[in-house]
Amino acid sequence: MPISNSYTRYIILFSVSIGILLSGLIGYSFYQKETQAIEADFRSDVDDKASALERELLLKSEVLYALKGLFDSSENVTAQEFNRLASGFLIRHQDIQALEWIPKVIQDHRDAYEQAGRRMHPDFEFTERESQGRMVRASERAVYFPVYYAEPLKGNEVALGFDLASDEKRLKIINKSRDLDLSLATESIRLVQETSDQRGVLVFMPIYDGEPTTLKKRREKFLGFVLGVYRIGEIFEAAVRHTSVQGLNLSLIDNTGIEAAQLYANFSTDQAQGMASVEFNYSKPLRRFGGRQWTLVATPSLGYVVERRSLLPLMSGSFCILFVLLVGAYLYAVMKHSVLIEAEVFERTQALHKAKQALKDTALIDGLTKVANRRQFDAQYETEWLRAIRDGSSLSLIMIEVDHFKLYKAHYGDSAGDQCLKDVVKEISNTSSRNSDLVARYSGEQLAILLPNTEEPAILADKCLSNVEKLYIPHEDSPVSEYVTISLGVMTIIPTQRCDPDDFISKTIAALMEAKESGRNRVFVGDKAIQANQGEIIDFKSPKGHSPE
DSSP states (O other), X not given: OOXXXXXXXXXXXXXXXXXXXXXXXXXHHHHHHHHHHHHHHHHHHHHHHHHHHHHHHHXXXXXXXXXXXXXHHOSSOOHHHHHHHHHHHHHHOTTEEEEEEEEOEEGGGHHHHHHHHHHHSTTOOOEEEOXXXXXXXXXXXXXXXXXXXXXXXXXXXXXXXXXXXXSHHHHHHHHHHHHHTOOEEXXXXXXXXXXXXXXEEEXXXXXXXXXXXXXXXXXXXXXXEEEEEEEHHHHHHHHHHTSOOXXXXXXXXXXXXXXXXXXXXXXXXXXXXXXXXXXXXXXXXXXXBTTBOEEEEEEEOHHHHHHHOOSHHHHHHHHHHHHHHHHHHHHHHHHHXXXXXXXXXXXXXXXXXXHHHHHHHHHHBOTTTOSBXXXXXXXXXXXXXXXXXXXXXXXXXXXXXXTTHHHHHHHHOHHHHHHHHHHHHHHHHHHOOOTTOEEXXXXXXXXXXXXXXXXXXXXXXXXXXXXXHTTOOBOTTOSSXXXXXXXXXXXXXXXXXXXXXXXXXXXXXXXXXXXXXXXXXSEEEOOOOOOGGGTOEEXXXXXXXXXXX
């Protein structure tokens, strides 16, 4: 049987589906590799930004160390000396809001400091910020840490005289910086100098009289602070401006406290909402600045990722899918061609079988009468003979001959003779209706009927005789009847191993000869009756009116 087209399509569809799936996986693997490469570049770019920011913060710290050097080298630093040195640094560091000197002032010295300050600034006094946000005169306390020198003064007027000890959080940092002799920074604050929401940090650099080494001596020798007021946003922007890579969404986070606080971000709230679809991010801790731990958190913008994406994953996946489809189409064409060839082979094989069967039928069928020929009769006779021996059943044989058939052909011609013989055979075949019976053309005008296991063969013979005569085929030259007639010889036997099948046929032909010699147009049944178990011929009496006189 040839392979069905549906089965072929199923095989190809399954193979193509697997191929497309593998192609997608190949494209996805390229996509993942490219994503990893982009992420590696992204981390490197963020590291560059973080290094730039660390360098910028270090430079800002060095400014305070330079001012500390001024106080270490002079017992009494005047406002002019402080402002002259500080202004030089501010020219180079415009992102510093102010550089200030914060002396330690005890309550007893407050009036003296305020009077000295008014000689430089008529309205000078120690101030603090009340709960409503207004600046008011500072309350009395044991120790003050007012802003005494400020450079530049312009833009920082409100900070002049502001007592940093008025805020508990800042006071803790002041005391800690003093006790540890460390430069410390505050958390993100809203600068008093700013009316907007500018955020900044204060960095305290402690100044001592000499170089105390113990906690007690540090407290005794403590003079005050050099203070740097840094605008975080401007420092941040100045740092990242030195790197060329764009498209990074950066935020600076203060992780020093229990809760992280955002110091600055270079993207808007709307952009932050759009970053939810970003595939990766990166957090880079910075070196500690003023005792605080800051972390640079970065996510790539969509443009950053798109700019570095290539068509390789798409092209590789598409190429593989195209290749799979082409291979699938080729396989389909090959398999379809194979199916067509197989179908053609199947059809030709069937045709060959039919031809062989037709040839076999031709070899076993008489060409004129279309009944079994002598070869098929001989083969069937041998088969039925052996079966009768094996089963102990009877086997009957009727030999038939058309009366004076040569005279018929001489009178009516060969063509009419052939037609006559065909009509006679057809009628005999219709009379013998059992499937097991075999009607055969034995020779010329002689016919034979092989009847396995038949009880009354003479009755069938009588019917054949009557039915042929009723065809009323004219036969003017027949001395027997004006119509075509037949003569029949009938024999039946229960064969054994001792019986001769050829002898049985001879005796049946002899019975036919006896019917012819007795006047034709009659049935003659063998007249010897021997017991069946001896393998001899069984005698059947002739039907009435047809037995010889």
